[in-house]
Amino acid sequence: MAEHKLKTPLSDADVQKLRIGDTVRLSGTIYTARDAAHKRMIEGLDKGQPLPFDIKGSLIYYVGPSPTKPGAVIGSAGPTTAYRMDPYAPRLMEIGMKGMIAKGKRSEAVKEAMQKHKVVYLGATGGAAALIAKCIKKCDIIAYEDLGPEAVRRLEVEEMPLIVVGDAYGGDLYIEGRKQYEVR
Amino acid sequence: MRTIKAEEVTEALAKVAINANYDIGPEMLRAFEEALAAEKSEAGREVIRQIQENARIARQECVPYCQDTGFAVVFAEVGQEVHVEGNLTDAINAGIRKAYSEGYLRKSILSDPIQRKNTGDNTPAVIHYDIVPGDKIRLTFGAKGGGSENMSKQAMLKPADGLEGVKKFILETVSAGGANACPPLVIGVGLGGTFEKSCILSKKAAMRSPFHRNPDPFYAALEDELKERLNKLGIGPAGLGGTVTVLGVNIETYPCHLVALPVAVNINCHADRHGEVEL
Numbered sequence: 278m279a280e281h282k283l284k285t286p287l288s289d290a291d292v293q294k295l296r297i298g299d300t301v302r303l304s305g306t307i308y309t310a311r312d313a314a315h316k317r318m319i320e321g322l323d324k325g326q327p328l329p330f331d332i333k334g335s336l337i338y339y340v341g342p343s344p345t346k347p348g349a350v351i352g353s354a355g356p357t358t359a360y361r362m363d364p365y366a367p368r369l370m371e372i373g374m375k376g377m378i379a380k381g382k383r384s385e386a387v388k389e390a391m392q393k394h395k396v397v398y399l400g401a402t403g404g405a406a407a408l409i410a411k412c413i414k415k416c417d418i419i420a421y422e423d424l425g426p427e428a429v430r431r432l433e434v435e436e437m438p439l440i441v442v443g444d445a446y447g448g449d450l451y452i453e454g455r456k457q458y459e460v461r
Numbered sequence: 462m463r464t465i466k467a468e469e470v471t472e473a474l475a476k477v478a479i480n481a482n483y484d485i486g487p488e489m490l491r492a493f494e495e496a497l498a499a500e501k502s503e504a505g506r507e508v509i510r511q512i513q514e515n516a517r518i519a520r521q522e523c524v525p526y527c528q529d530t531g532f533a534v535v536f537a538e539v540g541q542e543v544h545v546e547g548n549l550t551d552a553i554n555a556g557i558r559k560a561y562s563e564g565y566l567r568k569s570i571l572s573d574p575i576q577r578k579n580t581g582d583n584t585p586a587v588i589h590y591d592i593v594p595g596d597k598i599r600l601t602f603g604a605k606g607g608g609s610e611n612m613s614k615q616a617m618l619k620p621a622d623g624l625e626g627v628k629k630f631i632l633e634t635v636s637a638g639g640a641n642a643c644p645p646l647v648i649g650v651g652l653g654g655t656f657e658k659s660c661i662l663s664k665k666a667a668m669r670s671p672f673h674r675n676p677d678p679f680y681a682a683l684e685d686e687l688k689e690r691l692n693k694l695g696i697g698p699a700g701l702g703g704t705v706t707v708l709g710v711n712i713e714t715y716p717c718h719l720v721a722l723p724v725a726v727n728i729n730c731h732a733d734r735h736g737e738v739e740l
Contacts, residue, residue: 457702
């Protein structure tokens with residue numbers, strides 16, 4: 278299991294280096310979106326409207342942070358469960374998204390699209406929300422402010438601790454990791 | 462007849478709700494220590510260390526342990542010799558409103574499941590009332606995360622399915638949904654009663670400490686057996702593979718109809734946030 282330090286945006290070559298079980302320390306710019314924001318982005322694309330950020334080489338973090346305390350950059354900000362974004366993710370991969378940061382299992386359709394478009398799925402520890410917030414150095418709401426915690430944010434992160442849970446070769450750590458420890 | 466002012470309920474509950482969201486408490490910390498010692502996977506141990514560090518930061522900096530500060534679930538045991546001056550339900554909701562506003566907790570509640578508009582203050586709470594003897598009010602608060610709640614299940618088994626059927630259903634439910642529910646988990650099982658009673662019991666069980674065993678030795682042994690078997694599923698911390706999938710299994714039971722065997726499994730994540738206050 279290799280350790281990688283990655284900087285955004287990601288290229289195909291960056292993604293192809295990664296295998297499930299590898300650890301990643303991610304720095305750079307990422308974007309947040311979850312259920313309602315995904316729905317709106319896809320509806321916008323259907324109408325020919327642009328996305329609120331440059332999707333090429335981007336990573337989307339599935340998170341709805343808690344409110345920001347005075348003087349803080351952001352509230353607690355752990356990952357939400359990814360499968361709810363499965364209906365939308367392949368569409369964003371087609372137009373250049375290179376990574377997703379979240380937690381939990383993905384659908385077969387998402388895993389196939391990840392192989393086709395060379396996309397990585399990085400796992401953040403669910404519930405470790407106060408710890409993850411420490412890696413976020415800047416936070417700006419850039420779209421859909423009316424959605425509150427679900428608004429799209431641009432985050433600057435430093436050394437965000439992640440594990441490759443899905444790679445561009447069809448690897449799925451939720452399946453492979455479990456196999457090693459399951460006692461039948 | 463003892464009188465309690467509604468405002469006292471509001472103030473006390475708000476404190477409990479904020480504290481539960483910032484401080485996971487000594488029992489969960491002890492459960493994490495034990496999990497770290499028992500876990501065989503290196504990735505799993507790393508996840509547990511992150512969880513411990515997260516708990517320390519949340520407590521010290523007074524920030525939410527998890528960004529999903531949950532649906533506010535309140536079990537209210539109201540002594541029949543208590544008179545509440547004012548409206549008790551309103552007072553409980555006012556306590557939640559105060560906690561989620563003043564504590565910078567996330568507001569996750571939508572006014573309607575289809576139209577999906579946020580109520581803006583995390584109310585209403587889900588309140589389960591129980592009238593009990595005495596002149597006190599006991600409130601048990603839980604901040605129930607949505608991700609683990611989504612992996613919970615109920616089944617109306619056939620009496621012929623028996624104990625083996627119950628075990629099978631619990632194992633299948635955790636096997637299918639455990640990885641998505643932020644393991645290591647606390648599993649609440651409600652066994653018996655009617656359809657809805659089994660679900661309420663499972664919630665009560667999920668909010669119980671993973672160190673408190675069922676007082677009935679038969680169910681205490683079943684809790685231990687299920688914990689051992691669930692930890693053989695291999696799901697592990699954060700679902701990345703490992704030997705600690707659950708921190709505890711808590712079972713609550715109730716008598717049931719002769720044709721029925723209801724079982725509900727309410728899954729709680731490692732952010733098992735709860736607290737109590739007696740007035």
